Amino acid sequence: xxxxxRGLKWLSIIFLIAGVKAFGQTGNTAxxxxxxxxxRLGATMRWDPFFxxxxxxxxxxxxxxxxxxxxxxSPVLLDGRELLDLPSPYMNGxxxxxxxxxxxxxxxxxxAVSAEDQDRLRIAAIIVDPGHGGRDSGAVGNHVINGRALxxxxxxxxxxxxxxxxxxxxxxxxxxxxLLTRDGDTYPTLEERVALAHxxxxxxxxxxxxxSVHANASFNKTARGFEVWYLSPEYKRDVLDKxxxxxxxxxxxxxxxxxxxxTMESVIMARNILARLTEAVGLDSPSRGLKAEEWFVVRNARxxxxxxxxxxxxxxxxxxxxxxxxYLKKLSDALYKGxxxxxxxxxxxxxxxxxx
Numbered sequence: 616x617x618x619x620x621r622g623l624k625w626l627s628i629i630f631l632i633a634g635v636k637a638f639g640q641t642g643n644t645a646x647x648x649x650x651x652x653x654x655r656l657g658a659t660m661r662w663d664p665f666f667x668x669x670x671x672x673x674x675x676x677x678x679x680x681x682x683x684x685x686x687x688x689s690p691v692l693l694d695g696r697e698l699l700d701l702p703s704p705y706m707n708g709x710x711x712x713x714x715x716x717x718x719x720x721x722x723x724x725x726x727a728v729s730a731e732d733q734d735r736l737r738i739a740a741i742i743v744d745p746g747h748g749g750r751d752s753g754a755v756g757n758h759v760i761n762g763r764a765l766x767x768x769x770x771x772x773x774x775x776x777x778x779x780x781x782x783x784x785x786x787x788x789x790x791x792x793x794l795l796t797r798d799g800d801t802y803p804t805l806e807e808r809v810a811l812a813h814x815x816x817x818x819x820x821x822x823x824x825x826x827s828v829h830a831n832a833s834f835n836k837t838a839r840g841f842e843v844w845y846l847s848p849e850y851k852r853d854v855l856d857k858x859x860x861x862x863x864x865x866x867x868x869x870x871x872x873x874x875x876x877x878t879m880e881s882v883i884m885a886r887n888i889l890a891r892l893t894e895a896v897g898l899d900s901p902s903r904g905l906k907a908e909e910w911f912v913v914r915n916a917r918x919x920x921x922x923x924x925x926x927x928x929x930x931x932x933x934x935x936x937x938x939x940x941x942y943l944k945k946l947s948d949a950l951y952k953g954x955x956x957x958x959x960x961x962x963x964x965x966x967x968x969x970x971x
Contacts, residue, residue, distance in 0.1 A: 645715035652713040656722055676725050680704060693724055738958050739821035740792040741784055742812040745777035746829040749802030754832035756928030760935050767928045769830040772937050776925065777828045779947040787955065812918060824884065825920040826954065830937065831927045839930035842903035843889045844922040845881040880919035888923060888953030895949035900926055900933055923950065
């Protein structure tokens, strides 16, 4: 949960714990002022004088507490998931006083949770792949719209969309590597695109995701709409390094499990992106839903991967939309939001199945 979301929840948390009476005694008499407490915890505080309760925010963590009397203890809710029994902060001459044990114990608990979060699986890199490029124009559409000739090439619109997506993701995630497989009219091979993703150095608890951006074409000029593809679960491949295994039976089992995990994560990412595309442009162009296929550019990617088809360049309606920078901006914004949704779910769960 983001700090913003956590901040919005704090008042309801206070209602839950403010009415809980103190239920213990402590012999510790050392106390810290509010300023000393905030300094020790590296925190800020929200205080509700009506309920005599507050929330301490320290980094990405928050602790909701209720006051009691000197020598009493009361519950502290850390990150909405861990309940601590600590000596109560209390009012002293109009100012808040915090027992030293409250502060030191809370800091230890926050440090422990932070260390645990460091070990959780996180997305370390995002690979954005604008389809085609250079000598490979991809799909091409030629139309006459309102008396004007329109020629639209897949390689151009995918690059515009991907470059804007890269900019948004880079701004949102300065701690992650956001890479383009091409940033101009060049042609990296399909193998080179996947090799770039595989070359990203990862720590034990880090993962990478791959998003390939394309546009569609069809002999049926009425075919139109956007769709999101993921690798068919029927396609079997090695996603682990076989050379590291002495026992091929163990390799086969672990490789199958990892393939299933990548498929599940790819489906979740595809659903998030499709939902955001539908929200953004569903009134302009129809959603064609989720598709499963053995696309080469993602079938060799040993990571959660999706391929997005933005629309049909061979359809006059879609082509008119795709030739608009404003419409491409809508598409890149939707892709961005879908990826952000997936990353939030992935990192909150610590990698979905890996936390089970």
